[in-house]
Each structure stands twice: as C-alpha cells, then as structure tokens.
Amino acid sequence: MQHSSFSRQFDKDLLGKFDSEILNRTPHVAGGDKTGVVANPTPLVDLTDALSECAKAEYGIRIDSKRVRVFGKLDSQIFGGSVKVRPAVEIVRDAIITGKLRSGQKIFEATSGNFGICPAPGLKIDQNLVVAKAAAANVREQLAQLGLDTSVLDKNRGDVEALLAKQDVISLAKLLAKIYNGFCPEQYDNELNVRSHETTTAPEIDQQLKAHGYSLGDFRIITAFGTGGTSAGLAKYAQAKYGQKPVHVVFPLANQDVAGIRTRDKAVGLRFYQPELYGGEHEVDFEAARRLLRFFAGRGYGIGESGALALYSALQMINYGAGSNFVVMIADGLQKYLADLEVPVETSDSLEVNVQEANSKQQGYGEVLWTHAMFVPREEGVKLVAEALGCDEDKVKVATARDVQSLITTERIPAGINALLPKDKSKTLLVCMAGGTSLRVAEVLAKNGVVAQSLTGGIMNLSQTNNRQPEDLVQVATE
Numbered sequence: 451m452q453h454s455s456f457s458r459q460f461d462k463d464l465l466g467k468f469d470s471e472i473l474n475r476t477p478h479v480a481g482g483d484k485t486g487v488v489a490n491p492t493p494l495v496d497l498t499d500a501l502s503e504c505a506k507a508e509y510g511i512r513i514d515s516k517r518v519r520v521f522g523k524l525d526s527q528i529f530g531g532s533v534k535v536r537p538a539v540e541i542v543r544d545a546i547i548t549g550k551l552r553s554g555q556k557i558f559e560a561t562s563g564n565f566g567i568c569p570a571p572g573l574k575i576d577q578n579l580v581v582a583k584a585a586a587a588n589v590r591e592q593l594a595q596l597g598l599d600t601s602v603l604d605k606n607r608g609d610v611e612a613l614l615a616k617q618d619v620i621s622l623a624k625l626l627a628k629i630y631n632g633f634c635p636e637q638y639d640n641e642l643n644v645r646s647h648e649t650t651t652a653p654e655i656d657q658q659l660k661a662h663g664y665s666l667g668d669f670r671i672i673t674a675f676g677t678g679g680t681s682a683g684l685a686k687y688a689q690a691k692y693g694q695k696p697v698h699v700v701f702p703l704a705n706q707d708v709a710g711i712r713t714r715d716k717a718v719g720l721r722f723y724q725p726e727l728y729g730g731e732h733e734v735d736f737e738a739a740r741r742l743l744r745f746f747a748g749r750g751y752g753i754g755e756s757g758a759l760a761l762y763s764a765l766q767m768i769n770y771g772a773g774s775n776f777v778v779m780i781a782d783g784l785q786k787y788l789a790d791l792e793v794p795v796e797t798s799d800s801l802e803v804n805v806q807e808a809n810s811k812q813q814g815y816g817e818v819l820w821t822h823a824m825f826v827p828r829e830e831g832v833k834l835v836a837e838a839l840g841c842d843e844d845k846v847k848v849a850t851a852r853d854v855q856s857l858i859t860t861e862r863i864p865a866g867i868n869a870l871l872p873k874d875k876s877k878t879l880l881v882c883m884a885g886g887t888s889l890r891v892a893e894v895l896a897k898n899g900v901v902a903q904s905l906t907g908g909i910m911n912l913s914q915t916n917n918r919q920p921e922d923l924v925q926v927a928t929e
C-alpha cells in the first residue's frame with residue numbers, strides 16, 4: 451500500500467487498530483513485499499459454464515463455452531462485502547496517518563448511487579422543499595441516534611434543506627463533516643479512490659489471470675460506475691502495463707435505479723468519469739438483466755444488481771461478437787436485494803413470506819404492521835394491503851417512521867412499536883415499501899425474541915400487480 455508521509459501527531463493507537471482489524475483482512479500490497487503480490491485477494495472465478503446455461507435458459511442465446519472465457523471478480527466476498535471497501539481502506543488509512551482522522555471523529559460520506567437519499571423504487575416525488583424538509587428531519591433523527599448534537603444541524607438547517615432539495619448528498623456529506631468536525635473521504639474527488647484500484651484491484655486480477663494461464667492483455671474488463679474509481683483505476687493500470695483500453699463501463703438505462711451505481715447522465719461531469727480511458731460505454735436494460743440476476747441467485751451465486759448488469763452486458767457482447775474473454779466486476783453480493791427477487795432463495799429461517807402465502811396463512815398473524823423509515827401508507831394503501839392479505843383494514847397498524855429508524859439503528863424495540871405488537875405474542879406480518887426495511891425490522895425483532903415475517907416486495911409489489919400508482923398509496927411521513 452502506498453502512503454502519504456506520516457504526520458507528527460497522527461493517532462498511533464487508531465492506526466494500530468485499523469491495521470489489525472481492517473487492513474489485515476482486506477486486499478493490499480504489504481509494505482515490505484517487493485514482489486507486489488496482493489494479500490487477501492478476492493476470488494476470480496470462472497463463470498463461463500453458468501453464464502452459458504443462463505444464456506440458453508433465460509435468453510435463448512447459445513454461447514460456445516469452448517471459445518469464450520468469463521471470469522467474475524467477486525468483490526462481493528471482500529471483508530465488508532463491497533468493492534467500495536477498497537477505496538475506503540486506502541482513504542481512511544491515509545487520513546489517519548496524515549492526522550486528519552483521529553479516534554472519536556465521525557466519518558460522513560455520500561453513497562455512490564443515483565440517489566443518496568432516495569424515494570423508494572417506483573415512487574416519483576417532486577424534489578421540492580416538502581420532501582427536503584422530511585429528509586432533513588430524517589437526517590436529524592439519524593444524527594441524534596448516532597449521539598450527535600442536533601442543535602449543530604439546526605443552526606445549518608437552511609443549507610442542509612437546500613442541498614437535500616437538489617439531492618446533492620455529495621455536498622451534504624462535506625457539510626456534515628465540517629459542522630461536526632468529522633472527516634469526509636470525498637470519494638468523488640479523492641485520487642486515492644482511483645489509486646486503490648490501480649494499485650490493488652488491477653494487479654490482483656492480473657496475477658489471478660496469470661495463475662489461471664491467461665493474460666490480462668487478452669481480456670476485456672466490464673464494470674459498473676458509481677464514483678468512477680474502479681473503472682478509472684483499472685483503465686490506468688491496463689494502459690500503463692499493456693498499452694490497451696480493455697475497460698468497458700456499463701450503465702443502466704436513464705430511468706433505471708440500480709443500487710450503488712449511476713446512470714450515464716448522472717456520471718457525466720464527475721471528476722472520475724473519464725471516457726477517454728475506456729474501451730467502450732454501454733447503456734444496458736436492467737429489466738432484461740434481472741432474469742440473469744434471478745438465475746444466478748437460484749444457483750447460489752451471490753451476485754448483486756450491478757454485477758448482474760455487468761455480466762448481462764458481457765453476455766450481450768459475446769452474442770454480438772464483441773469479444774470472447776471477459777473479467778466482470780461483481781461489486782457486491784445479493785443479501786440486500788433478496789427482498790426484491792421472486793425466486794425462492796435460501797434466507798435465514800422464513801423471515802420472509804410472499805403475498806399468496808401470507809394471504810393463505812392470514813389467521814396465523816396477530817397483526818399486520820407497516821414499518822418504513824420515510825414513508826407511511828395513505829388510506830388507499832392500507833386498503834390495498836388489507837385486501838391483498840385478506841384481512842380487515844383495522845388489523846393494519848402503522849409504526850412511526852421515527853420508531854422504525856430508531857429500531858434499525860439501535861437494534862432495540864422502541865416503546866411505540868412494542869405497543870403495536872400483538873399482546874398474545876402471536877406472529878406479526880411486516881410490510882414496507884419494497885420489502886427491504888421490513889426484512890431488516892424482522893431480523894431485529896427476531897434478535898429481540900419477537901416472531902415476525904416480512905412481506906416480500908412490499909407495497910410496491912402490490913401496486914404493480916394491482917395497477918396502482920405508488921403516489922396514491924403512500925406519502926412522506928411528516929411526524
């Protein structure tokens with residue numbers, strides 16, 4: 451790992467802890483290692499046969515697996531579970547040794563997806579001040595739960611709301627870091643983001659391909675785009691070592707929201723969006739890629755949304771004769787997307803239930819409880835949930851967004867939610883927007899000895915199957 455010079459006053463204890471608990475578990479080139487071998491590499495696995503089966507079964511496309519080779523770079527299996535761990539380690543370690551980050555300081559950062567603070571999938575809401583105010587209240591609540599003094603935020607409320615109204619979470623993270631004397635990694639502008647991939651991810655892939663008997667010089671690399679760090683870092687390495695542009699960047703179509711990554715229009719203008727470094731850019735339909743996502747999920751591969759999009763793109767390139775050897779970046783795993791999948795995937799002990807099953811077992815639930823951290827159902831929403839589940843409307847209770855946030859962040863059951871749980875300790879059916887929050891709530895309740903199940907797909911799934919507009923069913927919580 452390369453680093454800046456040590457500041458005289460850096461926090462030695464923090465660096466020691468960071469190195470033993472994080473650096474030692476994540477990919478890095480050890481300081482004294484002259485061979486440049488990357489320690490803790492993530493697996494590079496041959497997905498050719500599985501992709502070929504998927505192509506045939508899902509898309510009716512034949513791939514000659516003797517003539518193509520597709521490797522998945524499973525950053526889903528990195529300690530921490532995401533490709534983002536790589537720049538995070540590089541940037542945070544640098545901040546410690548340069549004295550910018552010390553024990554007790556908080557780190558604030560913006561997600562690299564299209565929407566930092568986002569409406570649920572399918573829900574269109576005006577980016578107006580009403581939403582900004584609700585989002586600011588939400589941010590305030592989360593800061594309070596982290597033990598931060600909310601009066602500091604209140605003094606800057608105008609600036610915070612203005613940034614939220616523009617959905618400018620990149621600047622919001624910087625502002626919060628400044629007012630709370632914390633640290634913002636600034637992953638969109640920090641060269642260490644790119645460098646982490648140039649000095650670790652790329653040589654790692656190079657070394658692993660060699661071990662499989664191949665050369666990176668004969669492969670194309672496909673990656674999605676969040677901040678542009680991965681694509682730029684890989685491209686720079688390949689340019690310097692092989693004089694080639696093997697990196698192809700994939701984006702979802704303009705109106706599609708894929709977790710953690712950007713559409714092309716939201717990438718243009720960012721510092722690390724550098725098309726001159728790429729071999730190609732592709733805008734790919736995520737709806738078509740979903741079949742691949744489900745196929746691989748059913749086979750037990752932990753491939754998240756952006757990885758599925760990239761792998762689907764490789765399939766299409768093979769189909770159109772645009773290459774035969776690929777390394778596909780699998781940026782993260784499947785766990786957080788399970789709620790949206792319609793295939794039976796093994797999750798821990800029936801914390802989830804689909805609508806048909808929930809309907810047929812309705813008598814077994816003492817309560818139906820809405821749990822979401824930002825939205826609550828309108829009357830129409832409650833009606834739809836009750837109809838779909840075959841129960842009376844008054845069986846559907848609504849937890850406050852504030853209580854849901856508190857439950858998730860503290861992993862304890864707030865009194866407000868406790869009061870809504872069935873008195874006879876029977877099972878609770880949890881419903882939210884798309885099934886993600888309610889699954890998380892079910893997990894926390896289980897940890898606290900309360901039996902609950904989450905309705906897969908949430909109210910968004912019901913709105914689709916019943917041809918209803920999400921904005922008629924839910925609204926931003928204002929309490």
Ligand SMILES: Cc1ncc(COP(=O)(O)O)c(C=O)c1O
Binds near residue numbers: 674677678679
């Ligand atoms: C799920 C996912 N895929 C891909 C990427 C691409 O990473 P980068 O920020 O390096 O462009 C990210 C990160 O942003 C991500 O979260």
